[in-house]
Amino acid sequence: MRPKNLEKEEAIRSIALKIISEEGLENLSMQKLAKAANISPRTIYIKYENKEDLLVKLFIEEVLGTYEKAILENFNPEMGFAEGMKRLWLNTFHYLKNNKPSFSLIQYGKSSPLLNKAFQEKNIQQGEFFAPIHRFLKTHVKTGLIPDLPHDVHRALLFSPIQDLVAEYFDHLDRPQQIINEELVLTCCEIVIKGITNQKHHEQLKK
Amino acid sequence: MRPKNLEKEEAIRSIALKIISEEGLENLSMQKLAKAANISPRTIYIKYENKEDLLVKLFIEEVLGTYEKAILENFNPEMGFAEGMKRLWLNTFHYLKNNKPSFSLIQYGKSSPLLNKAFQEKNIQQGEFFAPIHRFLKTHVKTGLIPDLPHDVHRALLFSPIQDLVAEYFDHLDRPQQIINEELVLTCCEIVIKGITNQKHHEQLKK
DNA sequence: CAAAAGTAAGTAAACGTTTGTTTACTTTTA
DNA sequence: TAAAAGTAAACAAACGTTTACTTACTTTTG
Structure with a gap:
């Protein structure tokens, strides 16, 4: 079984916070977050049920x-x-x-x-x-x-x-x-x- | 020249504030606001340049x-x-x-x-x-x-x-x-x- | 002093994008 | 090779905004 890449999980969290503090909560989107973290949108949904959950x-x-x-x-x-x-x-x-x-x-x-x-x-x-x-x-x-x-x-x-x-x-x-x-x-x-x-x-x- | 309908202007303002306080700023959209105020989206753009301006x-x-x-x-x-x-x-x-x-x-x-x-x-x-x-x-x-x-x-x-x-x-x-x-x-x-x-x-x- | 002309207000519908989320597939490791 | 991690691409729905048109009122004109 392929193990989780913890760096990616950390990237999701820290980059999400960065976007929120720099551009505001209303400008955080799942696709923007995925792009900024250099991952696929789907990867976010492995860890989080949806945007609200995140x-x-x-x-x-x-x-x-x-x-x-x-x-x-x-x-x-x-x-x-x-x-x-x-x-x-x-x-x-x-x-x-x-x-x-x-x-x-x-x-x-x-x-x-x-x-x-x-x-x-x-x-x-x-x-x-x-x-x-x-x-x-x-x-x-x-x-x-x-x-x-x-x-x-x-x-x-x-x-x-x-x-x-x-x-x-x-x-x-x-x-x-x-x-x-x-x-x-x-x-x-x-x-x-x-x-x-x-x-x-x-x-x-x-x- | 057709005069402005001041009631509609007032409706835009009060309903926008209502949506923001009940559902949050991130849930205010121009189309939702227009529908709630019973007007066309275009009408908002007569008074306001864009969403940011509003x-x-x-x-x-x-x-x-x-x-x-x-x-x-x-x-x-x-x-x-x-x-x-x-x-x-x-x-x-x-x-x-x-x-x-x-x-x-x-x-x-x-x-x-x-x-x-x-x-x-x-x-x-x-x-x-x-x-x-x-x-x-x-x-x-x-x-x-x-x-x-x-x-x-x-x-x-x-x-x-x-x-x-x-x-x-x-x-x-x-x-x-x-x-x-x-x-x-x-x-x-x-x-x-x-x-x-x-x-x-x-x-x-x-x- | 009516009717035509002019004009901004307002509408319905659609524009191209972006949204949150999913499908179908590939990669990686136990 | 089983199974979860991860990807690329796509989905319908919603987004901000615009286009093409109609409505309603004022002003000008015969």
């Missing part, structure tokens, strides 16, 4: 999977709040700024009904997605350091600014100078931390 | 134009910081939650290279887009109430959470109960305000 698997397994791993590196839920937040923000910044195709697909995940649906299903089904962050926040809610809000609301308050900053980082690649760097990211992170933490509680702990 | 004009004139107006209602740059922020947040929340198609297209604007380019050009060219907010922030930077950061960074810190909350609002439409309401939006707005404002300065002003 996109969903690419999004969930390839992008979200590695994204999660990268963000949680050197992070653990028992960390202090400020320390943990800074770790998560820096991990997000460094991973995404070096993986533009992933960032592009994540952005598409927020608007495209197809990927949006896939994301929600994954998020609800396994419930384990970003579970350490969930636990981290719960801990600090319990001590009263941060307010008890729904998890989705915590996410909007604590992590949407860093994702927006990454978008700005990519926008500024086309401009004369880059304004988004690690120092600025940390400054912004501190502002977000200051907003959500209960100062009185913090001072009581010090006493 | 999308860009729809995005900039129809969506961004009315979005800007809605957000700046009852707002003026001389307002106090907290008061102004709350006005902007509530306007954003109320407008977007009642205009899902606009929200969808704005989200696409962040990922699709085509719309992204159109947005940047518009933003740079006229420089007047959201100018009152620009002035508002500048004023409060001058008094030292908020830190002096690039405008794009201010936007990420101050407005990305409310946009994320609107996305959550729409996600929760499919779930048993809605958790995003005006009260929660104001709570979050206060958290963001607390984060960015210089407390010491604030207290000095009081003395």
Whole structure:
């Protein structure tokens, strides 16, 4: 039995992401992808049932999977709040700024009904997605350091600014100078931390 | 000379937005749009040069134009910081939650290279887009109430959470109960305000 | 002050391409 | 030689856009 050529599988994934990030999701076609990867269209259909299957698997397994791993590196839920937040923000910044195709697909995940649906299903089904962050926040809610809000609301308050900053980082690649760097990211992170933490509680702990 | 049928022009715009928000940008075709609007494909090409022209004009004139107006209602740059922020947040929340198609297209604007380019050009060219907010922030930077950061960074810190909350609002439409309401939006707005404002300065002003 | 002339709006049908996917066949290796 | 991997070529359907024509209204003219 002829064995699979793993290089071709990898080429399909990486070239698909490249096309999406450079030309947009609406400009990715199976034939264009096959041509760019120097294979026959049929070869894509050995690994993936159809285009939807390819996109969903690419999004969930390839992008979200590695994204999660990268963000949680050197992070653990028992960390202090400020320390943990800074770790998560820096991990997000460094991973995404070096993986533009992933960032592009994540952005598409927020608007495209197809990927949006896939994301929600994954998020609800396994419930384990970003579970350490969930636990981290719960801990600090319990001590009263941060307010008890729904998890989705915590996410909007604590992590949407860093994702927006990454978008700005990519926008500024086309401009004369880059304004988004690690120092600025940390400054912004501190502002977000200051907003959500209960100062009185913090001072009581010090006493 | 036969006059234009303005109803048909309006139908093209509103039905295009409807298709985009329900089925995604990648599922909008000129023939599908014509059929849904009960007109001939040729009629679209009387008003718009091609598909790209349609999308860009729809995005900039129809969506961004009315979005800007809605957000700046009852707002003026001389307002106090907290008061102004709350006005902007509530306007954003109320407008977007009642205009899902606009929200969808704005989200696409962040990922699709085509719309992204159109947005940047518009933003740079006229420089007047959201100018009152620009002035508002500048004023409060001058008094030292908020830190002096690039405008794009201010936007990420101050407005990305409310946009994320609107996305959550729409996600929760499919779930048993809605958790995003005006009260929660104001709570979050206060958290963001607390984060960015210089407390010491604030207290000095009081003395 | 009607009817003819002129003109842009609008239509039905089709253009050549490209789409996602499949069929029929060849290659490669256990 | 069995069997899956892979290819070249083709499929119907849908794509963006155009052609050839009709409709509906304004303006000009006898």
